[in-house]
Ligand SMILES: Nc1ncnc2c1ncn2[C@@H]1O[C@H](COP(=O)(O)OP(=O)(O)OP(=O)(O)O)[C@@H](O)[C@H]1O
């Protein structure tokens with residue numbers, strides 16, 4: 001119903017309802033205030049820059065994860081893809097000129113994603129299984145191509161990328177800018193383009209989509225391919241930040257990406273979710289890590305807290321749907 | 323009949339209910355006697371389903387009182403309702419597709435029974451139950467493989483158990499042919515004799531006058547009172563429902579029908595042979611009716627044409643040229659439309675808004691070349707259709723799952739009737755739609771036909787198919803058994819052809 005914010009707030013129980021409706025933003029704001037209160041380093045530009053840099057890689061694959069989840073699928077391969085493609089990018093950057101290295105890496109990412117897409121869309125394989133298989137294959141290939149150890153950038157192109165990845169423009173880290181551009185693109189495509197309309201329709205009722213004449217298989221295929229291309233973009237960024245490509249990168253990132261999308265209110269059944277909420281989901285996850293680091297909480301308790309927040313966020317969404 | 327001091331089995335008084343800011347029921351009374359069939363009538367969105375869902379525990383009332391056998395009850399969920407002996411056949415099918423018929427029938431009782439199930443016994447019991455209803459369904463079959471008619475029968479079987487005291491049927495016959503309906507009614511009369519109280523919701527007023535003892539009419543969430551059926555007639559009920567007289571249910575067919583067929587099907591046979599040697603043609607502006615009993619292959623034929631299901635042989639000709647429809651994408655590419663009879667699974671997108679639902683077929687006209695939406699145009703288009711079809715909703719941003727059944731049907735239709743097509747196949751066009759809205763739909767079908775579109779209507783509703791078709795083909799066992807011209811239209815002729823007998 002088209003009620004204004006004011007009306008919503010003034011109706012009985014309105015404030016609570018409002019908070020539940022916008023729970024993701026609400027949790028985010030609470031976390032920011034909380035962080036600012038308990039740590040005086042939090043609001044320093046060094047810390048915020050660092051936070052943005054840290055979330056950009058996972059953020060980019062989360063957007064890919066979102067569009068896959070919107071169709072009712074899942075992509076478990078993205079974490080391993082980041083490792084494999086970081087290795088490939090490091091190898092390429094040392095052999096061919098930079099633009100070619102970037103382009104090739106993204107094309108390879110798109111192609112590997114297409115394999116998942118093909119298996120899911122045309123071979124009717126369960127997305128969980130198809131991408132699980134791709135996940136172990138990609139991780140294995142990463143180790144094979146790198147011979148088990150990190151590959152450092154050793155070319156002017158590599159140096160340029162390292163510079164780019166570690167610097168900022170008008171105060172915002174360059175890689176965060178890349179991430180935000182991708183978020184905006186996704187937002188526009190999901191909201192104002194037929195592509196978004198169709199994958200959301202597909203995720204909310206596949207049979208009705210097919211009978212509406214939607215090319216169901218094409219779109220199912222495409223979302224995995226795009227997710228692969230985004231994993232490649234993330235790989236280039238994380239490799240450039242550390243000046244190397246390692247087969248150990250992106251460990252369990254697929255899980256963080258799923259968590260971010262779900263915290264952002266998307267439904268694993270498909271058909272529900274937005275790019276902006278996924279962005280907030282990514283920031284919430286990043287914030288939790290950041291603040292716990294500032295408080296010197298060791299990494300194991302951190303994992304426990306993270307899990308707790310995920311449960312809390314999803315429980316709040318249950319309220320919303322009532 | 324059991325002894326009870328209260329006159330009524332169910333007594334709902336002053337019931338009110340709103341969803342958010344939208345008030346749906348305001349002080350509604352409903353009193354049902356022991357062993358009575360009580361019809362609950364009203365326009366789409368009047369609040370019928372909501373009222374019975376309050377009785378069964380799906381929704382909680384905001385105000386009012388519910389008495390069962392004179393005792394106040396407050397079912398918090400459907401389980402509470404079942405324990406009290408209130409069983410419901412809901413408007414929308416709610417079966418688990420991947421389980422067997424027997425499992426579905428006993429699903430809600432499984433939790434309470436012993437830990438280990440005796441499958442053989444379960445299937446035997448379910449089979450006996452279905453047989454006793456007079457329908458032919460294999461209790462061991464998977465629900466996914468059943469036709470929608472069979473699914474509906476399973477729903478009914480599921481609602482019957484030894485301790486049912488109140489049986490609620492929310493539009494149970496929308497997919498039934500006259501034969502099925504007759505069987506259902508025999509069962510209802512039997513149950514009534516056993517003292518079970520039945521609340522029967524339907525938009526088929528003729529049915530109501532055949533079986534009901536009392537009618538209650540809801541209008542916009544307020545009841546306009548209850549009457550014994552003997553004291554009213556169809557027109558009286560319609561007046562109570564829509565507040566005015568309804569003159570012509572069916573529009574005058576004064577369309578110039580083209581000479582050359584726009585669409586032809588020759589010897590179409592399905593790979594599974596459920597449909598074989600089907601041939602027909604439609605001319606521009608013509609409305610071709612397809613009648614037949616449930617399971618005679620009408621829906622399968624439509625789906626075969628539309629590219630769902632595998633063809634064995636046969637040709638499809640559009641505007642004199644042969645076309646191949648291997649998938650719905652192909653069919654839509656040739657501007658063929660298809661409205662499925664199964665709106666929940668195949669027709670609408672329940673979690674999406676009315677706007678997103680309707681637009682899904684019309685992107686060609688509301689998008690730039692790069693696929694960006696012209697939102698203004700989209701809104702204008704959607705709001706126009708909501709108006710035209712009188713879809714009852716607070717705005718076009720409401721999710722379709724929150725619409726009443728009849729209004730969901732209008733959304734499913736709007737999606738296809740608003741775009742340019744050459745042929746449209748409509749399977750049960752007015753499933754669950756009230757009398758007033760039926761007129762709007764028939765008018766719209768007529769309007770579309772006027773543009774030179776060939777229209778094929780599949781319907782089990784006799785008055786409907788005779789009222790809107792120019793010609794009727796009757797299916798029997800997977801192929802067309804006979805054709806009826808306008809002057810031959812009669813319920814008897816259709817029935818004769820549908821059971822494979824010649825007409826007199
Ligand atoms: N869960 C819900 N949330 C919001 N609105 C709802 C919900 N369920 C029903 N409504 C609204 O309540 C009104 C009454 O709906 P209901 O389903 O009871 O109508 P009905 O009389 O059964 O109509 P029909 O003949 O079309 O089935 C409708 O306007 C509908 O949009």
Ligand SMILES: [Mg+2]
Pocket residue numbers: 370371372413492726727728
């Ligand atoms: Mg209803």
